[in-house]
Amino acid sequence: MLNCLVIGSGIAGLATAISLQKAGHQVTVFEAYREPSDGVGGFLTVAVNGFDALDTLELKGAATKLGFSTPQMSMYLGSTGKHLIDFDYGGSLPDGTTARTMTRSELYGMFREAADRRGIRIEYGKRLATVKEASDGVTAVFADGTSAQGHLVVGADGLHSAVRPLIDPSAPAPRNIPLLNTGGIVEAGLLPSDLLDVEPGRMKMVFGKRCFYCYMQDPGGRIWWFANPLQRSSEDPATLDPSARKSWLTHLVAGDRTPMAQIIAATDDIIRPYTTSDFPSIPSWHRGGLVLVGDAAHAASPSSGQGASMAIEDAVALGRSLRGISREDIPGALSSYEKERRSRAELVVEWGRRNAAPKIRGQFKRVFEDLVLKAVFRSLARKTADSFDWVYRHHIDWDAAETALASQSKSLPGRPANQPLG
Numbered sequence: 358m359l360n361c362l363v364i365g366s367g368i369a370g371l372a373t374a375i376s377l378q379k380a381g382h383q384v385t386v387f388e389a390y391r392e393p394s395d396g397v398g399g400f401l402t403v404a405v406n407g408f409d410a411l412d413t414l415e416l417k418g419a420a421t422k423l424g425f426s427t428p429q430m431s432m433y434l435g436s437t438g439k440h441l442i443d444f445d446y447g448g449s450l451p452d453g454t455t456a457r458t459m460t461r462s463e464l465y466g467m468f469r470e471a472a473d474r475r476g477i478r479i480e481y482g483k484r485l486a487t488v489k490e491a492s493d494g495v496t497a498v499f500a501d502g503t504s505a506q507g508h509l510v511v512g513a514d515g516l517h518s519a520v521r522p523l524i525d526p527s528a529p530a531p532r533n534i535p536l537l538n539t540g541g542i543v544e545a546g547l548l549p550s551d552l553l554d555v556e557p558g559r560m561k562m563v564f565g566k567r568c569f570y571c572y573m574q575d576p577g578g579r580i581w582w583f584a585n586p587l588q589r590s591s592e593d594p595a596t597l598d599p600s601a602r603k604s605w606l607t608h609l610v611a612g613d614r615t616p617m618a619q620i621i622a623a624t625d626d627i628i629r630p631y632t633t634s635d636f637p638s639i640p641s642w643h644r645g646g647l648v649l650v651g652d653a654a655h656a657a658s659p660s661s662g663q664g665a666s667m668a669i670e671d672a673v674a675l676g677r678s679l680r681g682i683s684r685e686d687i688p689g690a691l692s693s694y695e696k697e698r699r700s701r702a703e704l705v706v707e708w709g710r711r712n713a714a715p716k717i718r719g720q721f722k723r724v725f726e727d728l729v730l731k732a733v734f735r736s737l738a739r740k741t742a743d744s745f746d747w748v749y750r751h752h753i754d755w756d757a758a759e760t761a762l763a764s765q766s767k768s769l770p771g772r773p774a775n776q777p778l779g
């Protein structure tokens with residue numbers, strides 16, 4: 358049995374802790390925050406490949422009770438209100454499970470309760486400072502002066518990982534995507550019921566005149582929305598107070614033929630806009646007894662819609678690679694894990710970047726770009742429906758033979774066709 362030290366109690370850290378315990382190891386999670394991050398963050402979507410991985414951790418049932426089903430999306434031009442294309446958000450698993458949109462907090466809460474139930478200890482206020490390596494294991498040293506010894510340190514510590522530079526000091530910094538992210542949820546009943554031009558569960562994505570945004574309705578009548586304004590060096594919307602933030606966003610959607618201005622006006626608590634980034638590739642995901650999972654290894658643009666799903670996939674793949682092994686086998690198991698995950702993760706990062714590209718539009722070129730967008734989506738509609746199977750149909754077989762690890766990604770037959778995310 359290995360003693361595993363997981364750094365970070367986000368989605369990747371908690372999923373990895375559960376997977377490593379399933380693999381027969383002892384796990385402790387160390388989190389920099391002083392307390393659980395319940396209630397923090399906006400919302401995200403778990404795609405069907407994420408649910409497939411959750412199934413292996415026996416958490417699919419719990420996760421399908423969170424948020425609401427969002428199996429479809431439609432794209433529109435804001436300037437004319439013209440419909441561009443409809444997509445499925447990854448189809449469904451054989452039992453009918455579809456993509457679901459949920460608050461980051463409820464997904465986190467589900468994982469934390471699952472870890473508690475399994476007796477996995479989470480220590481808060483433990484910010485990793487460095488790691489000391491010796492022939493018989495690793496010692497994680499925390500900023501408060503305490504330390505913990507183990508055989509393996511798993512860096513699940515997000516975009517600004519402390520473990521990543523310990524694996525390779527030349528690892529690149531995150532790459533900026535010039536889009537901000539903000540959003541909110543409007544309580545049911547605050548807007549006229551006939552205002553929303555989209556049925557519950559369908560994400561309406563709009564290439565607006567000045568800003569890309571998306572809104573959708575949950576079955577209880579609440580409206581969930583996000584917006585990706587262009588990041589400009591001349592302004593810093595993160596410093597705006599809530600009322601100025603509302604005016605700034607209202608101005609960005611003004612003139613679009615959608616109800617977005619009313620939706621913004623009815624939102625009580627608009628998320629402070631934050632910058633977005635990704636990683637093209639990092640030199641190595643592991644060295645000695647150190648390894649990375651989730652955003653620490655391969656952050657993708659939020660436009661991939663895959664951040665949480667990929668983190669859960671990593672967790673399952675790492676647990677499977679380390680299943681039942683002893684200390685001497687760690688380097689080989691970590692190599693198998695990286696080999697299995699790297700190319701898929703980097704493809705998703707690239708895909709997310711491509712999804713973000715049409716959202717990055719200057720107002721000056723907008724009319725021309727509207728025409729190009731129409732042509733692009735018309736050609737996309739002609740493509741085969743299964744072009745995006747590689748994203749959504751991924752299955753990690755926990756029981757696969759070790760020799761098959763590197764090539765075990767396989768298509769799951771008999772599922773409905775799927776399509777890309779905007």
Ligand SMILES: Cc1cc2nc3c(=O)[nH]c(=O)nc-3n(C[C@H](O)[C@H](O)[C@H](O)COP(=O)(O)OP(=O)(O)OC[C@H]3O[C@@H](n4cnc5c(N)ncnc54)[C@H](O)[C@@H]3O)c2cc1C
Pocket residue numbers: 364365366367368369370387388389390394397398399400401402461483484485486513514515516517518519650651652653659664665668
């Ligand atoms: C509070 C919070 C809110 C979020 N809200 C959203 C959202 O609304 N929408 C969305 O799409 N995505 C959101 N994300 C990101 C999303 O959860 C991740 O992209 C995805 O789930 C993969 O997560 P991760 O676990 O790899 O990284 P993260 O979610 O970033 O988790 C990393 C964890 O490691 C901890 N940590 C960092 N450095 C150290 C250190 N040195 N020592 C110990 N612990 C450390 C962090 O405090 C954090 O808990 C949020 C992340 C966080 C942390």
